[in-house]
Amino acid sequence: MTDTFSPGLWTLAWRRLRVDRVAMAALGVVVAFLALLALSGMGLVAADWEREVGVNYAPPAFIGPDAATAAAQAAHVALPPNPFDPLAGDIAVLGKTGAVVAPESKRTTLPFGADKWGHDIVKKTVKGGQTSLVVGLGAALLAVALGTLFGALAGFYGGVVDDLFNWFYSVFTAIPSILMILTVAAVLQQKGVATIVLILGLTGWTGPFRLIRAEYIKHKGREYVLAAHAIGASNWQKMFHHIFPNVSHVALVQLSILVVGFIKAEVILSFLGFGVPVGTVSWGSMLNEAQNELILGKWWQLAAAASAMALLVTAFSLLTDALRDALDPKLK
Amino acid sequence: MNDLLTVRDLRIRFRIDRHTSVEAVKGVSFSVPENTTVALVGESGSGKSVSSLAVMGLLPRETTTIAPGSQIRFNGVDLLALGPDQRRALCGKEIAMIFQEPMSSLNPVFTVGFQIGEVLRQHLGLSGRDARTRTLALLGEVGMPDPAVKIDAYPSQLSGGQQQRVMIAMAIACEPKLLIADEPTTALDVTIQKQIVALIASLQKKRNMAVLFITHDLGLVGEIADRVIVMRHGEVREEGAATQVLQAPQDPYTRALLYCRPTLDSRPQRLPVIDDFLSGVAGPGIAITERTRGLTANDTPVLVVDKLCKSFFTRQGLFGKRTFKAIEDVSFTLARGKTLGIVGESGSGKTTVGLTLLRLHQATSGSALFEGHDLMTMTERAYLPYKRRIQIIFQNPYASLNPRFTVGQILMEPLRIHRIGADDRARVTLAQALLERVGLPAAAFGRYPHEFSGGQRQRIAIARCLTMKPDILVCDESVSALDVSVQAQVLNLLQDLQDEFGMSYLFISHDLAVVKYMADQVMVMQHGKVVEMADADTLYRAPQHPYTRSLLAAIPRGIKSFSSQ
Numbered sequence: 016m017t018d019t020f021s022p023g024l025w026t027l028a029w030r031r032l033r034v035d036r037v038a039m040a041a042l043g044v045v046v047a048f049l050a051l052l053a054l055s056g057m058g059l060v061a062a063d064w065e066r067e068v069g070v071n072y073a074p075p076a077f078i079g080p081d082a083a084t085a086a087a088q089a090a091h092v093a094l095p096p097n098p099f100d101p102l103a104g105d106i107a108v109l110g111k112t113g114a115v116v117a118p119e120s121k122r123t124t125l126p127f128g129a130d131k132w133g134h135d136i137v138k139k140t141v142k143g144g145q146t147s148l149v150v151g152l153g154a155a156l157l158a159v160a161l162g163t164l165f166g167a168l169a170g171f172y173g174g175v176v177d178d179l180f181n182w183f184y185s186v187f188t189a190i191p192s193i194l195m196i197l198t199v200a201a202v203l204q205q206k207g208v209a210t211i212v213l214i215l216g217l218t219g220w221t222g223p224f225r226l227i228r229a230e231y232i233k234h235k236g237r238e239y240v241l242a243a244h245a246i247g248a249s250n251w252q253k254m255f256h257h258i259f260p261n262v263s264h265v266a267l268v269q270l271s272i273l274v275v276g277f278i279k280a281e282v283i284l285s286f287l288g289f290g291v292p293v294g295t296v297s298w299g300s301m302l303n304e305a306q307n308e309l310i311l312g313k314w315w316q317l318a319a320a321a322s323a324m325a326l327l328v329t330a331f332s333l334l335t336d337a338l339r340d341a342l343d344p345k346l347k
Numbered sequence: 348m349n350d351l352l353t354v355r356d357l358r359i360r361f362r363i364d365r366h367t368s369v370e371a372v373k374g375v376s377f378s379v380p381e382n383t384t385v386a387l388v389g390e391s392g393s394g395k396s397v398s399s400l401a402v403m404g405l406l407p408r409e410t411t412t413i414a415p416g417s418q419i420r421f422n423g424v425d426l427l428a429l430g431p432d433q434r435r436a437l438c439g440k441e442i443a444m445i446f447q448e449p450m451s452s453l454n455p456v457f458t459v460g461f462q463i464g465e466v467l468r469q470h471l472g473l474s475g476r477d478a479r480t481r482t483l484a485l486l487g488e489v490g491m492p493d494p495a496v497k498i499d500a501y502p503s504q505l506s507g508g509q510q511q512r513v514m515i516a517m518a519i520a521c522e523p524k525l526l527i528a529d530e531p532t533t534a535l536d537v538t539i540q541k542q543i544v545a546l547i548a549s550l551q552k553k554r555n556m557a558v559l560f561i562t563h564d565l566g567l568v569g570e571i572a573d574r575v576i577v578m579r580h581g582e583v584r585e586e587g588a589a590t591q592v593l594q595a596p597q598d599p600y601t602r603a604l605l606y607c608r609p610t611l612d613s614r615p616q617r618l619p620v621i622d623d624f625l626s627g628v629a630g631p632g633i634a635i636t637e638r639t640r641g642l643t644a645n646d647t648p649v650l651v652v653d654k655l656c657k658s659f660f661t662r663q664g665l666f667g668k669r670t671f672k673a674i675e676d677v678s679f680t681l682a683r684g685k686t687l688g689i690v691g692e693s694g695s696g697k698t699t700v701g702l703t704l705l706r707l708h709q710a711t712s713g714s715a716l717f718e719g720h721d722l723m724t725m726t727e728r729a730y731l732p733y734k735r736r737i738q739i740i741f742q743n744p745y746a747s748l749n750p751r752f753t754v755g756q757i758l759m760e761p762l763r764i765h766r767i768g769a770d771d772r773a774r775v776t777l778a779q780a781l782l783e784r785v786g787l788p789a790a791a792f793g794r795y796p797h798e799f800s801g802g803q804r805q806r807i808a809i810a811r812c813l814t815m816k817p818d819i820l821v822c823d824e825s826v827s828a829l830d831v832s833v834q835a836q837v838l839n840l841l842q843d844l845q846d847e848f849g850m851s852y853l854f855i856s857h858d859l860a861v862v863k864y865m866a867d868q869v870m871v872m873q874h875g876k877v878v879e880m881a882d883a884d885t886l887y888r889a890p891q892h893p894y895t896r897s898l899l900a901a902i903p904r905g906i907k908s909f910s911s912q
Contacts, residue, residue: 034365238747241707242808246761246815247734260751 170231
C-alpha cells in the first residue's frame with residue numbers, strides 16, 4: 016500500500032485473467048484473428064485472393080496434384096503444333112501486338128487447395144474471415160448498444176416506460192428469429208455487409224435488453240444510487256455514470272456471446288442466399304459453395320472455412336467464460 | 348463437571364488464492380462443560396464463528412486447512428479424525444446449530460412442519476404421523492403461538508422471531524447434547540431478542556443441554572452465559588466465569604469491549620475507544636466528564652415537520668390497490684445544532700421518515716418547512732439547491748459507496764455538481780482536507796472503497812456529506828452495522844463534527860443506548876406513528892408510553908457501567 020492510486024477494475028480483471036492459461040491461449044487466438052482482419056482490411060494480406068492462381072479444384076499441396084489434371088496438363092504441353100489450324104496466322108499476329116496474353120501457367124497444387132475458379136483457399140479464408148468478423152463484431156456492438164440503452168431506460172424509469180419497452184420486446188421475440196431476419200432483409204432490399212450488420216443488430220438486442228433491464232432494476236434501489244440522488248446527480252448521471260460501470264460486465268459478456276452467435280448467423284444467412292453479395296467472400300459463402308463441391312469430393316474449402324470458424328468461435332467462447340469470472344463485480 | 352466439548356490448539360487457515368492464505372484461528376483452546384452455557388464473544392474477524400463452524404464441520408473443504416496439531420473432542424471422540432459420514436450422523440443429532448438469519452436458513456418452498464419433520468425422519472426414523480405429532484409438541488415447546496396452524500405455514504408467512512423459533516425447534520428436535528447458537532438474535536428486534544434469549548436459557552435448563560452461544564454483544568452475554576470466552580484476531584483474550592469476566596475483566600480488550608458501548612446511565616463527553624483502554628488512558632476509576640443534553644429555550648428551529656404521511660400502494664386483483672401507511676402524521680421540530688433521535692423496531696417507519704425528508708420517497712401529504720420553504724411540495728428543480736443543505740448517511744457502508752469509483756471521485760462528484768470550489772484543483776485540496784478531518788490519510792483519495800474497513804467506509808460516506816456542508820444530516824442506522832469499538836469511534840467523530848459545524852442530526856436507530864448517547868430529543872415510533880416524544884433524559888428516566896417502557900425493558904443489562912460502580 017505505497018502507491019497512491021490503486022488498480023482499477025480493468026487492472027484487477029487483467030491480473031485475474033493472466034493467471035488463467037486457457038484464457039490467455041484463447042485471447043492469443045482472438046488477437047491473431049483480429050490482427051489478420053486488420054491486415055487484410057488494409058490490403059496487406061490476401062488482397063489478391065481473386066486471382067485465379069491454380070487450376071480449378073487444385074488439391075492441397077500435401078495431397079499432391081490430381082493425377083488426371085496433371086496428365087491433361089502434361090498432354091497440353093506435349094501437344095504438337097497443328098499445321099491445319101485456320102486461326103494460327105491471326106493468333107500469331109495478335110500475339111505480336113500484345114492483345115492476347117499467353118495463358119498463365121496455372122499451378123496444379125496450392126498450400127490448401129483451390130476452389131472452382133482456382134482461388135487460393137488460404138487467402139480466401141483470410142478474406143472471408145474479415146467479412147465474418149466485421150459482421151460479428153459490428154452486429155454485436157449494435158445489438159448490445161441498443162439492448163443496453165433500452166434496458167437502462169426501461170429498468171431505471173420503470174412504470175410506463177418499462178411497459179412500453181416490454182411490449183416492444185414481446186413483439187420482437189414473438190416472431191421466430193429466422194423469419195424476423197428474413198423480414199428485415201426483405202425490407203432493406205440491399206445486399207451488403209452493412210445490411211447484414213443492421214439485420215442482425217436490429218434483431219439481436221432483445222437478449223441484452225432483458226439482462227441489462229434486470230440489472231438496472233436491481234441497482235436503482237441500491238444505497239449508492241440513493242446517495243447519488245441525495246447529492247443531486249441527474250438521472251443521466253445516475254444511469255450511465257453510476258450504475259453502468261457496475262453492470263458493464265453483463266454487457267461485455269453479452270457482447271462476446273453475440274459475436275459468436277452472429278458469426279454463425281452470417282454463415283446461415285449466406286448459406287440461405289440472404290447473406291453477402293456476389294463478389295464478397297465470407298465463411299458463410301464459402302460453406303455455401305462447399306455443398307456442391309463435396310459431391311465431387313473436393314472437401315478442402317469446407318474444411319478450411321469450418322476449421323477457421325470453429326477455432327475462432329471456440330477461442331471466443333473460452334475467452335468469454337474467463338472474462339465473466341475475471342470481471343465479477345464483487346470487488347468485495 | 349465433565350467437559351462435553353474440548354477444543355485444543357485449534358489453528359485454521361483459509362487459502363485466498365494460489366499464493367496467499369490467512370490464519371483465521373490461531374491456536375484457540377476452550378472447553379464447554381456439560382449442562383452449561385458458554386458464550387464466545389468477539390468482534391468481526393475474531394474467529395468466533397469460524398471456530399464454531401469447525402466444530403460442526405461446515406467450513407468449505409477446498410479452501411480450509413486445519414493444522415495437524417488441532418483437536419476437537421466431543422464426548423471423548425476426536426471429531427477431526429472422523430470420516431464425513433460419521434461426522435454427518437453426529438451433526439443435527441448430538442450437536443445442533445442455529446444461525447443468524449432465520450429467513451435464509453429456512454427453505455422458503457417447504458412448510459416449517461415439513462422441515463422440522465425432516466430432521467425427525469432423518470435422524471430418529473419416525474414415521475410421517477409420529478413426526479407430525481412430535482413437531483407439534485416441539486413448536487409448542489419453543490413458544491410458537493397457535494402451533495396447529497403454524498405447522499403448515501411457509502417461512503415467509505412467519506415473523507423473524509417466529510422463524511427463529513422454528514430454527515430452534517429444528518435444532519432441539521433430536522435432543523442434542525450441544526447446541527451452537529451463532530448470533531441467533533442479531534437480526535431481530537430488541538423485544539424479540541429478549542424472548543429468544545429467554546427461550547434458549549429455559550430450554551437449556553429443561554433439557555440439560557450445553558449451549559455454545561456466539562455473539563458480539565457483551566451486554567447480552569450477562570443474561571445467558573455461565574462462562575465467557577473473549578476472542579480477538581483469532582486468539583482467546585480472556586476466559587472465565589461470566590460474573591468475573593463481566594464485572595472484573597482482567598484483559599484491557601475485554602474492558603474496552605464492555606465500556607466503549609454507550610450505556611443508558613452515563614453519557615461521557617467522548618466515548619472511550621479500544622486504544623484508550625490498551626494504552627491505559629481510560630479504565631475503571633478514571634473520571635469522566637458527563638455531557639448534558641436536551642433542548643434549551645434559545646434553540647432555533649431549522650426544520651419543522653408537520654403531519655408527514657407516506658403511503659405505499661400494492662396492486663390487488665385486477666384493478667384494486669391496497670394502501671399501506673408507512674408513516675402517519677409525523678410531526679416534529681429539529682433545532683439547529685441539536686440531535687433528534689428516532690427509535691423504533693423494524694417496520695416502525697423510522698427509515699421512511701428520513702428517506703421522505705430527503706425526497707427519496709415522495710411524501711403523500713404533510714409538510715417539512717426549511718427556512719420557510721416546504722421541501723415536500725417544491726419542484727425537483729427548485730429542490731436542487733436544498734439538496735446540499737440536507738444529507739444522509741446510510742446504514743451499510745458497503746452498499747452506499749459506488750464500488751467502481753475511487754474515494755476521490757466519490758468526494759469530487761458533489762463538489763462538481765454544486766460548483767463548490769473555484770476549479771478542480773481547489774476541489775481536490777478541499778476533498779483531501781475533508782479526508783483528514785474524518786481521520787483518513789490523504790492518500791485514500793486514489794483508492795477504491797473495497798480497500799477500506801467498514802468503519803473507514805463510513806468515514807468516507809461522512810466526508811461525502813461534509814463536502815456540501817449540510818445544515819441537516821440524517822443518520823439512518825449509520826453505526827448499526829459496525830463493530831462496537833468502531834461504533835464508538837464513528838459516534839465520537841459525528842459528535843465532534845456537530846460541535847465544530849453546528850449541524851443538526853436526525854439520528855435514526857433501533858439501538859436505544861446509542862440514541863441516548865447522541866440525542867437531545869427522542870421520538871419513539873411504532874407502526875408508522877409517533878407514540879412518544881420528549882427530551883432524551885426525561886424519556887429515559889420516565890417513559891410514558893407502554894411501548895417505550897417495553898423497549899427500554901428489553902435492553903440487555905448484563906453489566907454495570909463505570910459511573911454506578
